[in-house]
Structures are given as C-alpha cells and as structure tokens.
C-alpha cells in the first residue's frame with residue numbers, strides 16, 4: 001500500500017476483517033462497509049451503508065486570503081494592545097518570526113500561553129472599509145458534523161458573513177450573518193438558531209449573539225451545526241436514527257451540511273463605540289487565533305476510509321463504486337443506475353451496491369436481497385411517470401427512491417410510497433399502540449422497531 005495518511009483507524013480492520021457479528025452494536029455508526037456472514041451457501045459478504053469517521057478537517061484545508069497582502073507586518077506596523085487600546089506600541093513584523101502573524105497560525109495547536117494568531121493590517125485607510133475574505137478549501141465535498149468555531153484574539157467583528165460553496169468555489173451562498181445590529185448591517189431581523197424549528201432549520205439567519213463588543217471577554221463565534229441536528233435527534237442527539245432518517249429522505253437537508261469550501265467574510269472590525277476614533281486607527285484590526293471545522297469526507301455511504309494523499313482527500317470506495325465521492329459505478333458494474341447508500345434501516349443501512357453490467361452477469365449476486373430481478377426493473381416501462389424524486393415526491397418512512405420509478409421500503413413498510421405499515425396490510429398489527437409485538441430472537445428486528453417508534457414520533461417531512 002502507498003504511504004498515505006488514513007483518516008480512519010478502521011481502515012485495516014475493514015480490509016482484513018474475516019468474521020464479524022452481523023450488526024454493529026452501536027446505532028448509526030456505519031463504520032464498516034461489509035462483513036462476512038454464513039449462509040447455506042457458505043461464507044458470503046454482506047454489504048452495508050458506511051461512512052468515514054468524523055474528524056478535525058482543518059488538517060486538510062488550503063487557506064487563501066483576499067486581499068492577498070492583508071496580513072500585518074509587511075511593512076512592519078504598530079498596533080494597540082487588545083486589552084488596552086491606549087497602549088499602542090505592539091509591533092507586527094512579517095520578517096521576524098516572533099512578531100509575525102501569518103494565516104497558518106489560525107490552524108496550529110493552541111497551547112495555553114501564548115496563543116498564536118493571524119492578524120490583519122490595521123484600519124489605517126478608514127473610512128475605506130477594512131474587509132477581508134478568508135477562504136478555506138478542501139477540493140472535496142465534506143459533511144459537517146460539529147459546530148464551526150472561530151476564536152478571535154481581537155474583539156469579534158461588528159459585521160461578518162459566513163459563506164459556503166458546494167461547487168469548489170464557483171458559487172457561494174451565505175450560511176449565517178453576524179452583526180452587532182442585524183437590521184442596520186444586513187436589513188435582517190436578528191434571530192438565534194434556537195428560534196428555528198424542524199420546518200425552518202434551513203433558514204439563513206442573522207445573529208447578534210456573537211458580535212457584542214470590543215472589550216468583552218468572549219471571543220468565540222459559532223456556526224451551530226449541533227443545534228440544528230437537535231431539531232431531529234433531540235437535545236442530547238440521542239435519537240440519531242431520526243436525524244439519519246431525515247437526512248436520507250431530504251436532499252436539501254443533507255446538502256445544507258455539505259460543503260467544499262467555507263468563506264469567512266470580515267466586513268467591519270470591532271469598534272466598540274458608535275464612532276470610529278480616527279486618531280487611533282491602530283486599534284482596529286482583525287485577529288483570529290483558532291478555527292475549528294469538524295466533519296467527514298462525503299462518500300455517499302460507500303466508504304469508511306478517506307485518504308489524504310498528495311494533498312488531496314479521496315474516498316476509498318467500496319460496493320464497486322468509484323470517483324472522489326464514490327459518486328458513480330465502476331466500469332462493468334453498471335447493471336443498475338448508481339445510487340447513494342441509505343442510512344435505513346437502522347443500524348445497517350442499505351448499501352445499494354453497484355452490480356455487474358447486464359452483459360457481464362454470469363452469476364448475479366445471490367445475497368443482494370433488495371434487487372432480485374434486475375432485468376424486469378430496468379427494461380420495463382422506461383417512459384413511466386415519476387413515482388418519486390428527491391425534491392417533491394418523497395418515499396415515506398425512510399424509503400429510498402430508485403430510478404424515479406419505485407420506492408425501496410424499509411422492511412416494516414410497504415405501498416407505492418412506503419406509506420403503509422406492512423403489518424397493517426397483513427392485519428397483524430398489535431393493539432392500540434400500533435406497534436407489532438416484538439418477534440423473538442432477532443436483534444435487527446428489535447432495532448428496527450425502535451427506529452419505527454422514533455420515526456413515528458417525529459413530525460412529518462420538512463416543508464422545503
């Protein structure tokens with residue numbers, strides 16, 4: 001194997017795994033792509049949905065500043081102390097390591113003392129705005145799994161926009177606005193993420209929570225990923241099954257947490273008073289000591305390992321998929337159209353593996369229980385109207401849309417859109433609770449029932 005850094009310690013475990021228990025013990029970890037199981041035909045591979053571990057993504061990014069010469073110290077200049085705006089004899093000098101503040105210092109390890117930080121030039125050209133773009137690029141789609149946290153060394157800016165790109169920096173959308181006065185800065189009413197709900201979770205808000213002050217002690221700005229997850233998974237994120245269910249069926253929700261690049265647009269430094277003190281412009285600048293971005297490579301639930309090789313992140317695709325995000329089927333494995341894996345049913349998910357192209361099916365995989373009859377599905381009625389799609393016609397209860405012509409339902413559901421409980425159709429549902437009596441001896445079914453309860457407990461699909 002080539003010398004690459006593995007993002008996941010599961011790498012070897014997965015590739016050399018021989019016999020493992022068929023169901024992971026922990027819900028929603030999706031940390032293996034396949035296991036071997038015994039069937040009447042002997043040992044066979046059982047494929048399941050899988051994803052790389054969530055990790056610190058700042059190790060894999062490239063940072064770019066605009067304007068490019070905005071970092072302080074070239075030429076050397078003096079600035080006022082952050083805690084005391086009347087002490088203005090601090091020096092920034094790019095050519096002296098102890099006095100330089102290059103952008104890399106936003107991503108280094110923060111020991112306690114002294115903290116290291118990037119710093120901009122001061123606002124000496126006031127009233128021309130002091131604006132800086134900090135662009136973080138991964139050249140790879142990643143899924144955010146924890147709050148983005150930006151720690152300022154200076155006061156937090158009076159105005160700032162966090163933006164994201166999903167197409168490697170070609171187009172940008174705002175993620176969140178930050179201002180001391182949202183109405184004045186962006187003509188938006190101030191809001192907090194806590195004011196949102198399941199139905200408005202994708203709303204782009206302006207918040208005043210993180211912009212108060214030049215002199216306050218709090219230096220941190222959040223973009224709240226976990227609070228948004230909590231609308232589906234509960235306040236302690238216990239019910240991840242419910243979140244995964246929604247992510248599975250709602251592309252817009254999945255895309256909301258997916259980025260290839262982030263951009264921090266610093267629009268106006270902390271001023272603290274109503275008026276800028278024109279005699280002491282060396283008080284005004286930006287300084288950032290730390291940026292945290294946690295996430296995982298997006299591999300469409302077809303890989304547990306993402307390698308960093310030649311300064312590039314790539315999924316190690318399983319299930320006979322290929323591409324940087326495992327976004328297509330390998331050559332000769334186009335027996336049915338590619339589709340992402342599915343988180344459902346919990347806990348194994350559905351691998352949706354690519355299968356050999358029709359011409360090369362000598363031996364169709366017997367263990368693929370979901371698509372036993374390939375020819376009838378692909379060939380029949382190509383002009384048939386859409387039964388489902390990602391935007392308007394959702395398969396319900398965690399079903400996934402295949403090829404726009406049918407929903408793949410979790411085991412307990414049936415019907416064109418998986419709208420019916422299978423037990424209802426068989427007339428065997430339990431009493432008032434609407435739940436089946438748990439069948440004995442099957443951990444998978446038990447978990448599925450728990451999932452059902454969880455899904456039934458949440459509100460309907462998102463209004464987006």
Ligand SMILES: *[C@@H]1O[C@H](CO)[C@@H](O)[C@H](O)[C@H]1NC(C)=O
Pocket residue numbers: 066067131132133163172263265
């Ligand atoms: C920052 O990026 C935005 C687009 O995201 C662009 O409109 C703006 O001109 C850039 N500002 C600077 C200072 O480069």
Ligand SMILES: *[C@@H]1O[C@H](CO)[C@@H](O)[C@H](O)[C@H]1NC(C)=O
Pocket residue numbers: 047318319320353354355365
């Ligand atoms: C992918 O292809 C290889 C080689 O033909 C085969 O051994 C393997 O079982 C396939 N995997 C899946 C998930 O279909």
Ligand SMILES: *[C@@H]1O[C@H](CO)[C@@H](O)[C@H](O)[C@H]1NC(C)=O
Pocket residue numbers: 373374375376
């Ligand atoms: C697949 O389905 C078609 C149409 O429903 C049927 O004619 C054919 O016999 C089926 N093939 C197999 C292998 O079950």
